[in-house]
Amino acid sequence: MAATDEEETRTRVLDTAEELFYAHGVQAVGMDRIRTASEVPLKRLYRIFPSKESLVAAYLERRDERWTASLRARVETAAAGDRVAAVFDWLADWFAEPDFRGCAFLNTYGELGEAAPEPVLAVIRGHKARLRDLLGEVAAAAGAAGLADRLLILVEGATVVAALTPGREPADQAREMALALLPHSGEPAVEPCV
Amino acid sequence: MAATDEEETRTRVLDTAEELFYAHGVQAVGMDRIRTASEVPLKRLYRIFPSKESLVAAYLERRDERWTASLRARVETAAAGDRVAAVFDWLADWFAEPDFRGCAFLNTYGELGEAAPEPVLAVIRGHKARLRDLLGEVAAAAGAAGLADRLLILVEGATVVAALTPGREPADQAREMALALLPHSGEPAVEPCV
DNA sequence: TTGCGCCGAGAACGATCGTTCTCCTACCGT
DNA sequence: ACGGTAGGAGAACGATCGTTCTCGGCGCAA
Numbered sequence: 001m002a003a004t005d006e007e008e009t010r011t012r013v014l015d016t017a018e019e020l021f022y023a024h025g026v027q028a029v030g031m032d033r034i035r036t037a038s039e040v041p042l043k044r045l046y047r048i049f050p051s052k053e054s055l056v057a058a059y060l061e062r063r064d065e066r067w068t069a070s071l072r073a074r075v076e077t078a079a080a081g082d083r084v085a086a087v088f089d090w091l092a093d094w095f096a097e098p099d100f101r102g103c104a105f106l107n108t109y110g111e112l113g114e115a116a117p118e119p120v121l122a123v124i125r126g127h128k129a130r131l132r133d134l135l136g137e138v139a140a141a142a143g144a145a146g147l148a149d150r151l152l153i154l155v156e157g158a159t160v161v162a163a164l165t166p167g168r169e170p171a172d173q174a175r176e177m178a179l180a181l182l183p184h185s186g187e188p189a190v191e192p193c194v
Numbered sequence: 195m196a197a198t199d200e201e202e203t204r205t206r207v208l209d210t211a212e213e214l215f216y217a218h219g220v221q222a223v224g225m226d227r228i229r230t231a232s233e234v235p236l237k238r239l240y241r242i243f244p245s246k247e248s249l250v251a252a253y254l255e256r257r258d259e260r261w262t263a264s265l266r267a268r269v270e271t272a273a274a275g276d277r278v279a280a281v282f283d284w285l286a287d288w289f290a291e292p293d294f295r296g297c298a299f300l301n302t303y304g305e306l307g308e309a310a311p312e313p314v315l316a317v318i319r320g321h322k323a324r325l326r327d328l329l330g331e332v333a334a335a336a337g338a339a340g341l342a343d344r345l346l347i348l349v350e351g352a353t354v355v356a357a358l359t360p361g362r363e364p365a366d367q368a369r370e371m372a373l374a375l376l377p378h379s380g381e382p383a384v385e386p387c388v
Numbered sequence: 389t390t391g392c393g394c395c396g397a398g399a400a401c402g403a404t405c406g407t408t409c410t411c412c413t414a415c416c417g418t
Numbered sequence: 419a420c421g422g423t424a425g426g427a428g429a430a431c432g433a434t435c436g437t438t439c440t441c442g443g444c445g446c447a448a
Binding site: 110115128153154163 | 218219221222295296300301302304305306307308309318319344346347350354355357358359363375
């Protein structure tokens with residue numbers, strides 16, 4: 001049972017860390033605050049995460065897994081041709097969450113910069129690479145390969161704008177721009193005027 | 195002469211602050227480091243900027259003025275129809291600067307969040323509002339009103355992507371998407387098929 | 389020359405951070 | 419019943435931060 005307890009404690013710490021780090025930034029939240037909020041003794045906390053740096057990396061890692069899996073799940077419920085739109089619908093829902101505060105990875109990167117500990121940097125870069133890959137798949141499914149980078153710009157742009165001016169509009173506008181990149185479905189793909 | 199000295203010292207402090215704050219983040223740079231790098235005694239530093247918070251606000255304020263003025267100058271050298279493209283050409287040059295590290299205002303916002311001191315928040319929001327207005331003017335000059343928010347998404351998205359994967363490509367891709375929003379100049383504006 | 393006031397250099401202060409250590413309690417096998 | 423050990427609560431430590439204070443020297447008016 002000890003292992004189970006350890007697992008449960010670990011997720012409780014990560015839940016607390018995610019809430020606090022995401023809401024207030026990594027540097028503004030001390031280990032003591034996580035200890036108080038999670039009610040996990042400092043000693044156990046340091047046994048599970050030997051340093052704050054490792055806790056930050058674990059927080060970002062788990063958030064990446066959940067975030068990407070959630071987006072992927074939503075995308076995969078849509079028909080191949082509607083998947084680009086599904087991405088931005090999912091974004092709109094995310095932006096509407098009451099505690100939305102932009103992209104956790106960009107916030108952390110902006111906060112720590114290139115001086116961030118290597119494991120943290122790796123998670124950040126890995127997250128963006130995974131997102132880019134997913135967007136590439138989505139574009140390919142819609143019959144438009146090579147659109148990953150453009151879609152990434154739209155996703156990041158909408159997220160950043162929404163972080164400063166909350167609301168779903170950025171997602172809707174990015175969605176329109178994204179759909180405009182696709183081959184039009186309502187009319188013949190080439191030579192509309194014969 | 196005293197006033198001139200004070201002015202010169204002030205700009206030297208701001209030059210140092212801008213370099214360090216932008217490169218390493220606001221929280222990672224202490225007042226002592228600014229004092230050492232600028233060679234301005236701590237006492238004088240605090241006489242000009244009564245607190246770190248006011249120095250941060252002044253740094254962002256001056257950066258906003260310069261950044262926006264530079265973009266506006268570039269835009270105004272272009273013909274009315276080419277101004278949207280000029281925005282993204284300017285962005286590409288910015289991304290190529292060796293010390294480019296994304297948007298200083300977004301980085302600071304991500305770092306401090308809503309807990310940022312009010313004057314700092316005001317500068318950040320003011321900067322984004324000014325940028326949005328400028329993009330609105332640019333769009334209007336190209337005969338397409340109401341595009342400010344979409345262009346803002348493209349500008350922010352390109353900037354964020356460039357911050358993580360340096361290079362001018364994000365600007366070029368955003369530029370293409372932006373031009374696609376405009377009424378095509380190569381063909382009649384309405385009813386191409388009669 | 390002699391006091392006087394301003395300014396620079398750097399120590400000092402109090403708060404806070406990440407991390408470790410000390411003590412004390414509670415449980416376990418025998 | 420009892421000694422040993424693991425674990426929890428919180429103090430303690432050293433570093434660093436923003437900010438202030440002290441001290442010594444320099445320029446200037448009388």
